[in-house]
Amino acid sequence: MEQIRLIAMRMKELRGILGLSPGETAAGSGMTEEEYLNYESGQTDFSFSHLFNIARTLNVDISDLLTGESPKLKGYVLTRKGQGLAFDRRKQYHYRHLAYNFRDKLAEPFLVTVQQDTPGTVKQAHSHPGQEFNYVLEGILRLNLGGNDILLNQGDALYYDASLPHVMYAPEGDCRFIAVVIKEEEGEKDA
Numbered sequence: 001m002e003q004i005r006l007i008a009m010r011m012k013e014l015r016g017i018l019g020l021s022p023g024e025t026a027a028g029s030g031m032t033e034e035e036y037l038n039y040e041s042g043q044t045d046f047s048f049s050h051l052f053n054i055a056r057t058l059n060v061d062i063s064d065l066l067t068g069e070s071p072k073l074k075g076y077v078l079t080r081k082g083q084g085l086a087f088d089r090r091k092q093y094h095y096r097h098l099a100y101n102f103r104d105k106l107a108e109p110f111l112v113t114v115q116q117d118t119p120g121t122v123k124q125a126h127s128h129p130g131q132e133f134n135y136v137l138e139g140i141l142r143l144n145l146g147g148n149d150i151l152l153n154q155g156d157a158l159y160y161d162a163s164l165p166h167v168m169y170a171p172e173g174d175c176r177f178i179a180v181v182i183k184e185e186e187g188e189k190d191a
Helices: 004-017 020-028 033-040 046-059 062-067
Strands: 084-088 091-096 109-112 131-138 139-144 150-154 157-161 166-168 175-182
Touching: 004 020, 004 033, 004 062, 020 033, 020 046, 020 091, 033 046, 046 062, 062 084, 062 091, 109 166, 131 139, 139 157
Parallel strands: none
Antiparallel strands: 084 091, 091 109, 109 175, 131 157, 131 175, 139 150, 139 166
């Protein structure tokens, strides 16, 4: 809960520095003003997609929101086994950002663990600009992508347009996978 409060505080400060209203920030992030204010007040946990979209609207790296520090490294970043910036989104998603301190990233690489879902679990789908690549390391991942159910087993990979609403489930035990979010540059979608 402390992590959510700190992210919310950083969002509010950055929005103020940029001179944006909550409504402008919400619109730029693809949500209602009420939804945005719930995030900014720390009342609601963030989906990764919402966090990604808010960072983009505030013109900062997602690491700025997660850590309060801008990435500084360039050239390369080496992340050893078990390292990286750990953060949890929602109760069932555990992320480890594998290049959080590399500046001017074109992609955001994560090691993601989704805890097993109970039968009948329904989650809200989200979307964000850019593209995404998922590679399953362990377990089974069921991804609902744009209304289509896709089952990925260990060793399977999926590359897709992340503007399609998507949600991930672990139907048979926990699932670990690599997720790489490829950023979309401003104006690129219209080109």
